[in-house]
Amino acid sequence: MTEKREEEMEASSTAAEAAILPPFSSQTPSVFPFVGGFFDAADDGGEKDSLGFLELLGLRDLHHPPPSFLFDHLPQRTPGADPPPDGGNIPATPSSISTSSSAEAAAAAGAAAIKPSTSSAEAAGDEGSEQQRKSGKTGKEESGKKKGQKRQREPRFAFKTMSEVDHLEDGYRWRKYGQKAVKNSPYPRSYYRCTSATCGVKKRVERSSEDPAVVVTTYEGQHTHPSPVLPRGHAHQSLLIPPPPDPLLRPPPLGFSVLPPKGLHLQLLGSYLPLAPAPAPPLNFFPTAAAPRPLPPLTPNSMITNRTAAEGASSRDHGLLQDLIPPEIRKNEQL
DNA sequence: CGCGTTTGACCCGCGC
């Protein structure tokens, strides 16, 4: 069952792409939908305090559909009460985003075809689900798996980025635990798990078969720990990307600290467009309420960066960029 | 030596 949803979710990789990208492709044919206007328009709604990283990303401005975020199952506290809190008032914009916190939402989202993967209640305790799975595997003989209990999935959050690297850095450390070929796609899907022992967050990374430049990253679960912020040299991995928007979408579970990863407020969010034929429009992502910091105009080869005004961040970002951006491109940017 | 990746095997759920 959940598998089915998974498929649908995965379909989001395809279907969602079909559903999400096209509308933007008309505007930004070869550019990741995270276009400047989207974030630029993210004026402060005065709800900073309750803002999740979505807001940080500028998703506050819900008038501008968040193009590449896919929400699979945004658990709601009250199954019946679908309407998310104003802070999490994420429109199920068919062409852009699907909260899929409920069937209605999914239905509303329609094109996104993303459905809730689990009931909210079950999703809340999803660590168990993984345990179940594991027990099912290792202790299958011990009937570790309960019959009749379907796999429960964590709330998931998927987004797409244009990047030439598959694994986008998001401030957390991930350990790859699997890779599978995806049907109807020449590109494999990689499975990552947060290396933190107590953190069961997983993410899947796959490249869109339709648009190889697009990387679909799906987060599952919530981090139960602060971001390690690249303890070691992990910069090679790639761009900073936002963590799951759970903080926005629901109040943290009891005792659960949904700490925005340290990297969040200084994150690069972006799309690396190695060979974008057309110049990407200048993007100014200012995920936080921090004063916007003008970014240099981007070249076709440049990155779409998202950062705060934090100066310290800038230096750090640069450090990342140094690792993330090919020398020639960096040179290009500096010129 | 620790940590992360690779990869084949296995499990699970679903559709036919």
Added chain:
DNA sequence: GCGCGGGTCAAACGCG
């Protein structure tokens, strides 16, 4: 029941 496809495990391996 069988096959398919997704998801996970875990041993082997590589790297710093």
